[in-house]
Amino acid sequence: MFLSMIGCMRVLPYGTQSISFSDKLKIFRSFGTGWLTCGPQVQEFEEAIARYVGVKHAIAVSNGTAALHLVHLAIGYGEEEVGITSPNTFLASSNSIIYAGGRPNFSDIDSASFNINIDTIDPNTKNLKTITPVHFAGLPINVKKLKEKFPNTIIIEDAAHALGSKFHDGEEWVKTGCCKYSLATIFSFHPVKHITTGEGGIITTNDDQLADMLRQLRSHGMIKPNGHPDPWYYEMTELGYNYRITDFQCALGLSQLKKLDSFIKRRRQIVSLYQSAFYNIDGISFASEEKWQFNSYHLFVLLIDFEKFGMLRSEFMNKLKEKGILTQVHYIPVYQQPYYKKHFPHNEADFPNMEEYYKKAISIPLYPKMNNSDVSRVIKEIKNTLKIS
Numbered sequence: 001m002f003l004s005m006i007g008c009m010r011v012l013p014y015g016t017q018s019i020s021f022s023d024k025l026k027i028f029r030s031f032g033t034g035w036l037t038c039g040p041q042v043q044e045f046e047e048a049i050a051r052y053v054g055v056k057h058a059i060a061v062s063n064g065t066a067a068l069h070l071v072h073l074a075i076g077y078g079e080e081e082v083g084i085t086s087p088n089t090f091l092a093s094s095n096s097i098i099y100a101g102g103r104p105n106f107s108d109i110d111s112a113s114f115n116i117n118i119d120t121i122d123p124n125t126k127n128l129k130t131i132t133p134v135h136f137a138g139l140p141i142n143v144k145k146l147k148e149k150f151p152n153t154i155i156i157e158d159a160a161h162a163l164g165s166k167f168h169d170g171e172e173w174v175k176t177g178c179c180k181y182s183l184a185t186i187f188s189f190h191p192v193k194h195i196t197t198g199e200g201g202i203i204t205t206n207d208d209q210l211a212d213m214l215r216q217l218r219s220h221g222m223i224k225p226n227g228h229p230d231p232w233y234y235e236m237t238e239l240g241y242n243y244r245i246t247d248f249q250c251a252l253g254l255s256q257l258k259k260l261d262s263f264i265k266r267r268r269q270i271v272s273l274y275q276s277a278f279y280n281i282d283g284i285s286f287a288s289e290e291k292w293q294f295n296s297y298h299l300f301v302l303l304i305d306f307e308k309f310g311m312l313r314s315e316f317m318n319k320l321k322e323k324g325i326l327t328q329v330h331y332i333p334v335y336q337q338p339y340y341k342k343h344f345p346h347n348e349a350d351f352p353n354m355e356e357y358y359k360k361a362i363s364i365p366l367y368p369k370m371n372n373s374d375v376s377r378v379i380k381e382i383k384n385t386l387k388i389s
């Protein structure tokens, strides 16, 4: 993603990276270490993320999809075993269950939070092995409640949208990714996410054995056995992949991480401007935080009743595009994808909230570099397009 111009009008994408001179300097300096990959910056980045979210281990990989793949692979699925996730997500959340030999299943979302509805996940799901909740748009789900309802199911949090989000747990706030109630959490560092490494991802876990296995799997499944007399010797004991991340990417990640809290602060300021502007307008709504949640806001989704406004969503998007404002739809319900219809058919009638959500959802520009006049421009053009006075 990059910012460009239409005539003298600045284009506002729905999301984009914020790269500063200090980020570039950090990448440049990383070349001086002599390491391009598997070097000290990778470990430093892993340790910094682990400290930030409050977890024992962090394992950095080439992207968020690889992170999901490796966790599901390390767990392993028997032939008929099932992994449940939200239909309101990017394909990777459920594809990774298939990569690892599992059967993906979806459970409807909650119409207020747009996250998977814990109350309606079927506890009698046959052969249930894993649940992968997605902290959609940055709003954390109640992982504790999920764990209490499913004490014997492995929970893998997809927090690709939720670095820096928190939930109130008893007396304290804990960060998403601390894995207090889950086996592992994944994050993505794709350019539109809270911080970026270009492409990149990380897995957090408190489980020592899982951490060792993930490190092995991200590099072909190889290990160097302790105390072996031959210095060249390595052994492949698992079928792994090359999912390594480079040192210069991690140098960028380290530099970005320093700015994460200020990025989130700015995201929250922008969201509060949007919320005030679109509050109490008939035909428009959005998810809001509850007292126990701290949303780090990867996305800001408006639900617009396009029928009520007498307009197709595509028309609305195209009109905004002419004004230099780019919007997106997060997400097409995954079960509607042709591949899923063919191989893992689901009945749309089982997802009334997701179906209703999908008709109305639109993500509007949100990224820390937006200034207040950009935000006002987005608000003004949306209201003009919908003919709201």
Ligand SMILES: Cc1ncc(COP(=O)(O)O)c(C=O)c1O
Residues within 6 Å of the ligand: 063, 064, 065, 066, 089, 090, 092, 093, 134, 158, 160, 161, 188, 189, 190, 199, 200, 201
């Ligand atoms: C919810 C979710 N999970 C996983 C991913 C995969 O992350 P990546 O693009 O880094 O592979 C994404 C990416 O957009 C995502 O939005």
